[in-house]
Amino acid sequence: MAMALRWYSTVVESTDHKKLARWWAEALGWEAIFETDEESVLVPPWALELSEKLDFHQVPPGMVFxxxxxxxxxxxxxxxxxxxxTSDDRDAExxxxxxxxxxxxxxxxxxxxxxxxxxxxxxNEFCVLSSREQ
Incomplete structure (x- = not known):
């Protein structure tokens, strides 16, 4: 298998990085696992328990503010x-x-x-797509 990089995180700059990280944690239902004056780190809650079981390249990315x-x-x-x-109410979301x-x-x-x-x-722009199964 060819060597591949793992998408480790997306870095977001902000004049109030802690506040924006808390907003995204609430929006996505993610967890803040690290917060300092230099950065705030969010990950999906299920990623913490799965990361030990997954291959390095399969661990999902986080967000760093x-x-x-x-x-x-x-x-x-x-x-x-x-x-x-498709089982969610898109407009309500x-x-x-x-x-x-x-x-x-x-x-x-x-x-x-x-x-x-x-x-x-x-x-920062983001899109909510149409509802889907996968």
């Missing part, structure tokens, strides 16, 4: 896509995210898009 002095400017060139399961502090935004998506674009409290 780090402090910066500057505010976000411009549209992200990279964003997350999240999908609800979007409403929950908005209640937590997300904003529904327009980045030029078509009017009949099957996804909804939102921004987290720091303005």
């Amino acid at each position: 780090v402090p910066v002095e500057h505010e976000k400017s411009g549209k992200n060139r990279l964003h997350w896509d999240f999908a609800p399961h 979007i409403a929950r995210l908005v209640e937590l502090g997300a904003t529904v935004i327009d980045v030029g998506q078509p009017a009949d898009a099957t996804w909804t674009v939102l921004a987290d409290p720091d303005g």
